[in-house]
Amino acid sequence: xxxxxxxxxxILTDAPPTGLPPLDPQEFLGTRRKMIAALAAAAASTCLPAxxxxxxxxxxxxxxxGDFWTQPRWVWLKRAGTDEEIxxxxxxxxxxxxxAYHQISWFLRDRRFEAMLSADSPVIxxxxxxGRLSAAQKSPWALMDPVVLDILYSYSxxxxxxxxxxxxxxxxxFRHFISNELTEGAALAGWHPKAGAVDFFxxxxxxxxxxxxxxxxxxxxxGLYPKKNFTHVDRGRVRTWKx
Numbered sequence: 001x002x003x004x005x006x007x008x009x010x011i012l013t014d015a016p017p018t019g020l021p022p023l024d025p026q027e028f029l030g031t032r033r034k035m036i037a038a039l040a041a042a043a044a045s046t047c048l049p050a051x052x053x054x055x056x057x058x059x060x061x062x063x064x065x066g067d068f069w070t071q072p073r074w075v076w077l078k079r080a081g082t083d084e085e086i087x088x089x090x091x092x093x094x095x096x097x098x099x100a101y102h103q104i105s106w107f108l109r110d111r112r113f114e115a116m117l118s119a120d121s122p123v124i125x126x127x128x129x130x131g132r133l134s135a136a137q138k139s140p141w142a143l144m145d146p147v148v149l150d151i152l153y154s155y156s157x158x159x160x161x162x163x164x165x166x167x168x169x170x171x172x173x174f175r176h177f178i179s180n181e182l183t184e185g186a187a188l189a190g191w192h193p194k195a196g197a198v199d200f201f202x203x204x205x206x207x208x209x210x211x212x213x214x215x216x217x218x219x220x221x222x223g224l225y226p227k228k229n230f231t232h233v234d235r236g237r238v239r240t241w242k243x
Contacts, residue, residue: 016106016141023142023176023195070094073153077107078167080201085167090149104149108173108198109141116179127178142174145196147235151219152198158213159202171230172199190234191221197234199225207231215240 016022073091078084086107090100116124117138127133155168175183175192191197202210207224210231214222223232224242 016102020139020141022102022105023137023139068157069150073150074156075104075149075152076156076167077104077152077170077200079107079111080169080171087167091146091153096146101143101146101149105144105174105195106141108144108170108195110174110176110179111140112179112182113176114140123182124178133178137176140174140176142195144174145194145235147219148191148196148198148233151214151217151233151235152200154217154219155202155210155213159205164202164204166203168198168200168202170198170200173197191236192234196236197221197232199230199232201230211240 076087211224
């Protein structure tokens with residue numbers, strides 16, 4: 001059985017800015033469903049993936065049992081290529097810690113969409129003029145599905161148990177649907193725009209081994225990308241793939 005150590009908060013990332021609220025995944029999904037349905041009708045195509053149902057919040061990975069899930073849950077994450085880093089307990093005494101939850105959600109924001117907003121991207125302006133993007137949707141972050149945080153907690157604890165003191169190196173977290181459309185190979189109906197997926201790697205640990213641990217957890221989808229050197233985890237149905 002995995003036994004996790006309680007970690008003291010250590011945060012080296014900006015706090016969520018005031019005046020820029022996170023996108024609500026449930027509310028955001030409804031808008032995305034309408035948009036994808038409209039795109040499908042316009043294209044008259046049957047090859048567009050069906051949009052997944054809204055996530056069932058609160059269900060933790062099944063591969064770990066016992067008091068592992070009653071202990072304080074924590075993550076240690078670092079953004080690949082930046083100095084942003086966060087190590088914090090986000091769940092204790094049977095409930096989410098709101099401040100830490102928001103800090104992690106902000107940390108996993110869509111940095112590409114954030115840069116597009118700062119640069120007054122013509123792509124965003126075009127989406128606004130066409131009615132595809134509302135003012136309320138002009139935010140680079142969303143409240144992450146707690147289940148995907150539980151998956152990341154399992155990885156952080158796994159490393160700690162084996163004496164590997166290192167963070168998960170995040171390459172992608174929440175992905176706004178605008179930037180998702182600009183990402184090569186990204187699925188329109190994937191879990192990144194639903195704040196339910198994270199791509200990452202662990203320095204010194206083969207991605208194949210990282211993916212195998214995710215498969216054992218059985219907390220959702222696990223994608224292995226050896227050529228790009230990252231593992232994808234999401235809170236969708238249990239499935240695996242390699243690309």
